[in-house]
Amino acid sequence: MSSSARIAALLMDRQREAAGFSRREFMKFCGLVAVALGMEASMGPVVARALEGKRRPSVIYMHGAECTGCTEALLRAVDPYVDVLIMEIISLDYCETIMAAAGDASHKALETAMRNPDGYICTIEGAIPTRDGGLYGQVGGETMLSLFSRVAAGAKAVIAMGSCASFGGIQAAAPNPSGAKGVGEALAAVGVAPINIAGCPPNPVNYIGTVVHLLTKGMPELDSARRPRMFFGRTVHDLCERRKHFDKGEFAPSFSSEEARAGWCLHKLGCRGPWTYNNCPTALFNQTNWPVRAGGPCIGCSEPGFWDQLAPFSTDIREKKRA
Amino acid sequence: MATPTKKYTGPITVDPVTRIEGHLKIRVDVRDGVIVKAFSSTQLFRGLEQIVQGRPPHEVHNYVQRACGVCTTTHSLTSIRAVEDAIGLTPPPAAQLIRHLILSSLIVHDHLVHFYHLHALDFFDMADALNADPVAAARLQGELAGRDTDPGEYFIVQSRLRKFVEGGQLGWLTNAYFLGGHPAYRLSPEENLVMAANYLAALRVQLKLARAMAVFCGKNPHSQTMQVGGVTCYDSLRPERLEEFRALYGECREFINANFKGDLFLLGRRYPEVARYGAVSNHFAFDDFPDPETGRDFFFPSGVLWNRDFKRLESLDTGHIKEHVARSWYEPGPERHPYEGVTAPQYTGYDEDGRYSWSKAPRYKGEPMECGPLARRAIAYARGEEETVRRLDEWLAASKLKPENIFSTLGRTACRMVESVELVNRMQGWLDDLQARTRAGKVEIYKEWTMTDKARGVGLCAVTRGALSHWINIEGGTTANYQMVVPSTWNLGPRCSAGKPSPVEEALTGNPVEDPERPVEILRTVHSFDPCIACSVHVLQPGGRERVFKVL
Numbered sequence: 123m124s125s126s127a128r129i130a131a132l133l134m135d136r137q138r139e140a141a142g143f144s145r146r147e148f149m150k151f152c153g154l155v156a157v158a159l160g161m162e163a164s165m166g167p168v169v170a171r172a173l174e175g176k177r178r179p180s181v182i183y184m185h186g187a188e189c190t191g192c193t194e195a196l197l198r199a200v201d202p203y204v205d206v207l208i209m210e211i212i213s214l215d216y217c218e219t220i221m222a223a224a225g226d227a228s229h230k231a232l233e234t235a236m237r238n239p240d241g242y243i244c245t246i247e248g249a250i251p252t253r254d255g256g257l258y259g260q261v262g263g264e265t266m267l268s269l270f271s272r273v274a275a276g277a278k279a280v281i282a283m284g285s286c287a288s289f290g291g292i293q294a295a296a297p298n299p300s301g302a303k304g305v306g307e308a309l310a311a312v313g314v315a316p317i318n319i320a321g322c323p324p325n326p327v328n329y330i331g332t333v334v335h336l337l338t339k340g341m342p343e344l345d346s347a348r349r350p351r352m353f354f355g356r357t358v359h360d361l362c363e364r365r366k367h368f369d370k371g372e373f374a375p376s377f378s379s380e381e382a383r384a385g386w387c388l389h390k391l392g393c394r395g396p397w398t399y400n401n402c403p404t405a406l407f408n409q410t411n412w413p414v415r416a417g418g419p420c421i422g423c424s425e426p427g428f429w430d431q432l433a434p435f436s437t438d439i440r441e442k443k444r445a
Numbered sequence: 446m447a448t449p450t451k452k453y454t455g456p457i458t459v460d461p462v463t464r465i466e467g468h469l470k471i472r473v474d475v476r477d478g479v480i481v482k483a484f485s486s487t488q489l490f491r492g493l494e495q496i497v498q499g500r501p502p503h504e505v506h507n508y509v510q511r512a513c514g515v516c517t518t519t520h521s522l523t524s525i526r527a528v529e530d531a532i533g534l535t536p537p538p539a540a541q542l543i544r545h546l547i548l549s550s551l552i553v554h555d556h557l558v559h560f561y562h563l564h565a566l567d568f569f570d571m572a573d574a575l576n577a578d579p580v581a582a583a584r585l586q587g588e589l590a591g592r593d594t595d596p597g598e599y600f601i602v603q604s605r606l607r608k609f610v611e612g613g614q615l616g617w618l619t620n621a622y623f624l625g626g627h628p629a630y631r632l633s634p635e636e637n638l639v640m641a642a643n644y645l646a647a648l649r650v651q652l653k654l655a656r657a658m659a660v661f662c663g664k665n666p667h668s669q670t671m672q673v674g675g676v677t678c679y680d681s682l683r684p685e686r687l688e689e690f691r692a693l694y695g696e697c698r699e700f701i702n703a704n705f706k707g708d709l710f711l712l713g714r715r716y717p718e719v720a721r722y723g724a725v726s727n728h729f730a731f732d733d734f735p736d737p738e739t740g741r742d743f744f745f746p747s748g749v750l751w752n753r754d755f756k757r758l759e760s761l762d763t764g765h766i767k768e769h770v771a772r773s774w775y776e777p778g779p780e781r782h783p784y785e786g787v788t789a790p791q792y793t794g795y796d797e798d799g800r801y802s803w804s805k806a807p808r809y810k811g812e813p814m815e816c817g818p819l820a821r822r823a824i825a826y827a828r829g830e831e832e833t834v835r836r837l838d839e840w841l842a843a844s845k846l847k848p849e850n851i852f853s854t855l856g857r858t859a860c861r862m863v864e865s866v867e868l869v870n871r872m873q874g875w876l877d878d879l880q881a882r883t884r885a886g887k888v889e890i891y892k893e894w895t896m897t898d899k900a901r902g903v904g905l906c907a908v909t910r911g912a913l914s915h916w917i918n919i920e921g922g923t924t925a926n927y928q929m930v931v932p933s934t935w936n937l938g939p940r941c942s943a944g945k946p947s948p949v950e951e952a953l954t955g956n957p958v959e960d961p962e963r964p965v966e967i968l969r970t971v972h973s974f975d976p977c978i979a980c981s982v983h984v985l986q987p988g989g990r991e992r993v994f995k996v997l
Contacts, residue, residue, distance in 0.1 A: 178614055187491055189979045190466045191514015191666040197558070198652045198665065205648045209605060213614040218463045222566045222621030224968055225459035231619040251490070257792050258490040258803075261468060262460050292493065292511040299492030299790070323514060323666050377672065377891045383679045407664030408656040410689070416662065417677040418669030421507060429508065434501050 148210060151202045169338055178210075179337055180242035182235050182273055183217035183283075186266045187259050187293050187302050188248025192284035193219045195323035198408055199330060207330065215242065218261075229262050236276055243336060244277035245329075246270060246316070249286040249293055250308040253301025270305070271312045279336050280305065280316040283329060285423055288318035288347070295429035306348060317341075318348045322423035325405045328353040347426055349399065358420050359395035361403040364388070388414060392436040394422030452478030453961040460488075462971055464563040466515045467978025469937065471949075471971055472797070475958050480967075483946070483953035484797050485937050487804040487978050490774070490790055497927045502528045502896060502919050503673040505927060509915065510667055512929065513979050515558075517666035518551050518658070519908040520915070520929070527915040528673045531902025537889040540675030541737035542879040543661050547668065548906070549734070549868050549875070550694060554654040555909035555975075556818070556865040557697070557705060560858060561647035564972045567965055568712055569640035570623035570630045575607050577634035586639045589707030602642040622963035629965050631715055639711070643704050650700045657693035660686055675891035682883050682890070691876060698869045709862040713844030716855055720846050722956050723854030723970045725948040726752050727812050728820035729761060731914070733907030734871075737878070744871060745907040748824040749809065753852045755827040763903070763914065766930065769806040771942035772799070780808070780942060783916040783928040784901065802939035804978075806947060807930050815948040816911025816935050817974065822860035823851060836863045854952070857973040896922050910975050911935060933977045949974055 153166030185193075197204050208214040214221075215235035216228070223231050235242055248266075251258035256267030274280045282288045282305040293302040305316045317336075319329050332350055335342045342350040359365065367373070367387040374382035374391055387393070398420055402412040414420055422432040453475050460470035468488035473480045493512055497505045505528070510521035522544060529536065536544070579599035587594040615621075623630045632640065655665040661681045662668030670678040680686065713720070727750065734744035751757040767780040774792045795801050808814070825833035826848070837851060840859050850856055882888045897919060904915045911932030918926040938947045946954070949971060958964050 178612075178616075180614075185468070187489055189511050189514035189517075191511070191517055194514050194517070194655075194666045197648070198655050200652065203649055203652075205645050208616055209609045213616040215614075215616055215619060217617055218461055219466070220562055221463050221617045221619070222571075222623075223619060224463040224622075225461065225964075227620040227622065227963065228461060228463050234619070254792065258790070259468065260488045292496070292508060293491040295496045295508070297495060299495045300490055302491070322511065323664075376893065377674065377677045378889075378893050382677065382891075383887075385680065402664075408652070408659035410656050411659045411663050413663035413669035415680055416660075416670050417679045417681070418663045418672075421669065429496075434504055435507060436501070436504060 147202070147206060151206070154201050169334070177240060178213040180215045180235055180238050180240065181212045181245060181333070182215055182232065182242050182277070183245045183247065184270055184273055185218050186246060186248030186250050186270065186287065187300065188284070188286050188291075190219060190247070191323045192247040193217075196326045196329060199326040200409055201327070202330070212333065232273070236273060241278040243279050243281065243333065244274045245281045245283050246274065246287045246305050247283040249290045249302035249304060251293075251300040251302050252308055253299075258300035267308060271309055274305065274309050274314045274316075275312040279341070280314050281329070281332060282306065282316040282318045284324050285320050285322045285428070287316070288320045288349075289426040291322065292429055316348065317344065317350060320347070320349055320354065320424035321400060324424070325353075325400075325402065325407060327405045328401070345399070349424070353401050353405070354399040354424065356399065356401070357396055358398045358400050358402055358414070361401065362395055362414055363403060364414060382417065385417075388419040390438045391419050392434070392438065393419035394425075394428070394432045394435070395420040397432060398422040398425055400424040453958060455961065457958065457961050457964050457967065459964065459967055462968070462976070464566065464968075464972060465976040465978065466513065467976065469971075469976055469978050471953070471967060473953055473967065475961065478957055478959065480953050480956045480958060483950045484801060485939060485947055485949045486795065486802040487937065489978065490803045491979070492790070494927045494929065497924055500924050502531070502917060502924050505917070505924055506671065506673070509927075509929065512931070513977055514666040515977055516551065516555060516909050518547055518662065518668045518671065519906055519913060521668055521671050522548060523904040523906040523908075523913050523915045524917075525671055525673050526904030526906065527902045527917045528904075529902070530904060531900040531917055531919055532673075532894055532897050534674065534892060534894050535740065536675040537892055538737035539879060539882050539888040540890045541735070542875050542882075543676045543678065543681070543890065544671065545734055545737070545875045546690070546872060546879070547658055547661055547671070548908075549872050550654055550658045552909045553697065553701065553865050553869045554651055554658070556861045557647055557654070557701065558651050559975045560705065560708075560861060561644050563975065564858065565640055565644055565708075566621065566623070567969045567972055568630070568716060569632050569637050570627075571606065571618060571621070571637065571641050571644070572610055572624060573632075573634050574603060574638035574641040575610060575634075577603065577638035579603055579638065582635040582638040582642070585635050586642070586707070589639065589711055590703035591707070592703050599638055599642060602645060603638060606641060622965045622968075627963055627965060628959050632711075636711060636715070640708060643708055646700070646704070650697050653693045654697045657690050657697075660690045660693070672891070674894050675889075677891055679890070682888065684883070687876070687880050687883065694869070694872060694876075698872075701865050701869050705862055706866055709840065709859050710843050712855060713840055713846070713859065717844055717846060719855040719969060720844065720850040720853040723857065723952045723973060724753065724852040725813075725815040725951050727809070727814045728823050729809055729814045729816055729912060730821045730824050731761070731905040731907045731912045733905075745821055746824065746828065748828070749814070750820070750824055750827055753849065755823075755848070758824065758827040763905070765810045766914075767808055767811075768930065769808060769941040771806075772939040773802050773805050774800050775805070783914065783930050784918065784926070804934050804938040806938040806941040807935050808941050808945075811943065813941065813945055813947050813951065814935055816932050817857070818861040818864045819851065819857040820911060821907065822863055826851070832867055833863065836866065854956075854970045854973045861975075898922050908932060910977055931977075933974075936974045937976050937978070
């Protein structure tokens with residue numbers, strides 16, 4: 123074989139491998155999703171068939187009054203990686219943080235996506251300023267309140283990404299200068315009832331799992347705060363790996379103590395795990411850690427109004443209740 | 446889309462500016478294809494400083510960290526520094542080292558994501574990568590990165606892209622300025638494929654560095670282990686945790702030293718004209734990364750550089766910082782120190798002759814100042830610091846440019862690359878130091894403290910986008926007043942009371958615009974500042990007293 127033919131053969135192999143590579147990754151993802159949704163791993167191919175429509179489902183991702191931490195969290199996903207998510211699973215038709223187009227061209231992309239005959243899932247990150255008609259937040263000369271009303275009202279489903287979109291978040295903390303509200307509250311008038319993926323930031327696993335649930339099994343079961351029970355059904359405290367210390371009454375009295383060094387319970391240092399519904403201890407952040415494991419008490423970031431209701435964060439919550 | 450042959454004259458508005466953090470509107474006037482006037486308007490108000498008033502000072506860092514999830518941890522760290530300054534606490538050396546590792550990882554991560562995912566699409570055409578010869582692309586990447594490359598990688602990327610583009614759903618690339626060809630995009634198909642491959646690879650590299658941060662922070666974004674007094678991440682001191690950090694950051698280090706660096710050499714070669722506009726007159730920087738034992742010998746030194754003159758370098762005095770509101774949507778008032786009093790938000794509509802932004806206009810000795818990687822590297826260059834001089838000169842020579850060209854749209858991003866390389870290589874020393882301390886015995890990472898009844902403090906930090914400062918007044922043991930002066934307020938604010946344009950407004954003036962429908966040159970210059978708008982929108986609170994500034 124000539125050297126050029128050898129290279130050509132090698133490259134053909136590579137090309138086949140490339141196709142197989144992404145297929146393998148996709149099937150692995152479908153198996154993981156099946157498990158996340160409470161099915162057997164062998165249901166992976168069923169999930170795969172549901173996701174392998176002719177066209178990838180459209181997602182419109184809006185940014186309101188936020189810090190972009192939720193988008194950053196999504197960039198940390200590995201099952202699937204975010205490039206697989208936006209190239210092979212969904213069609214991310216509007217997302218100001220990463221989209222190539224800007225200004226009028228981006229606005230046209232949004233209008234086109236909203237006319238998609240197959241519909242779209244609307245994700246909103248951030249709260250919606252409502253004071254003085256919402257003029258504290260504007261995109262392309264339109265208030266977020268007005269723009270998001272249009273986008274969300276026309277969606278097949280609305281996902282509030284993070285605690286700001288779910289419940290108003292940081293900018294809604296007292297005295298809430300901009301009248302910021304969560305999506306459900308701000309857009310109730312136009313009939314929007316979102317799924318709340320709470321957390322500051324939310325775990326990307328919970329967001330992707332919800333999107334896939336919507337695409338394969340429809341609306342997930344929600345709790346009273348409209349969070350999917352499959353992710354927010356238990357407290358951080360229940361799932362906590364330091365729970366054994368709590369049960370034995372082994373509390374770290376200060377951050378400089380030997381008990382803190384030894385990994386005892388952080389309850390007396392302000393941990394809000396018992397009041398917080400989320401799956402941080404089992405889902406983990408960045409595939410490797412979560413705050414209490416590292417040594418930082420939970421601040422209750424997936425609970426409505428936690429910036430006021432669960433603060434101050436460095437006090438034993440029983441003292442707060444007494445006060 | 447056809448490009449008009451006649452040079453355009455008229456207005457252009459870009460709203461929203463995408464591929465940034467937050468909400469920004471840019472409006473320019475163009476005459477004969479050149480920008481003659483520019484206005485930068487931030488479009489969101491959140492009021493975080495009002496929200497932290499009356500809260501325990503040592504808890505404010507939780508709140509203000511949520512100013513930004515992109516430069517996450519920096520606002521937390523800066524707030525903690527302000528409170529530690531107020532109560533006179535120096536954190537233990539090992540805590541300083543951990544904070545250095547968190548901050549340096551954050552800056553490098555942020556620079557990486559900014560370049561590939563927020564900025565690079567201004568320079569490369571992802572669709573044109575389909576026309577490339579993957580073998581030639583691999584050869585090119587090998588030459589740029591100085592290491593062996595595998596043609597198979599480029600086949601994989603190209604076949605994925607082909608499937609994506611031919612599927613007809615362009616998703617986040619819909620309506621990209623480069624689609625259908627654009628005269629200001631000039632990379633060859635192979636060069637576009639190299640950039641596309643690195644764009645996708647960087648998406649997976651960045652999460653490793655974020656994971657490295659989570660080793661110490663508990664999660665990323667938004668750390669939960671930095672506290673007034675030090676850090677509380679005892680679990681992260683285990684040998685296997687430190688090794689995990691080392692392995693994760695090591696992968697990123699390799700990518701940055703090879704691919705990130707190589708791609709800036711590619712852009713320097715193909716877009717030298719982008720290094721001839723976008724200059725700003727004045728630059729300044731804060732100190733950061735002190736020696737953990739002495740608190741001195743900063744790896745990032747402070748300074749003020751006037752009029753792009755490497756000989757006009759002077760030391761920084763934060764007493765000269767004042768914020769102006771004459772052109773911002775706040776009740777009118779005089780220029781004030783960050784410690785002084787202020788005004789409530791007052792929206793009056795977009796008016797370029799009057800008020801047009803939620804951002805204030807900070808000034809140093811009355812002058813607008815650029816801060817960020819370009820300012821820091823220019824100051825290091827002016828000080829003759831060996832590594833910065835060597836790395837910048839290497840890039841300038843390869844791009845056939847002169848030192849003055851670093852003051853430009855492309856120079857800003859070249860400095861970002863140089864800074865990333867310097868920082869990612871410096872991290873090993875801090876990690877080795879920390880590891881040696883943990884091996885030697887029990888290390889202290891947290892110091893007890895008592896909150897003072899009345900004090901004020903400032904936290905200064907050299908963050909990704911420039912000079913960040915937080916100012917706190919503590920009264921009755923609680924937060925009486927809180928003020929954040931952030932890099933994107935410096936770089937992307939509006940005009941000041943003297944009518945002087947902000948750095949981005951100055952930088953845009955003189956930029957060419959080839960196609961007013963697809964003004965990629967505007968995006969190149971605005972993106973070169975890496976706008977982070979959530980940080981820059983806030984309100985000052987009434988305090989009313991003259992304050993003495995203290996330098997940390």
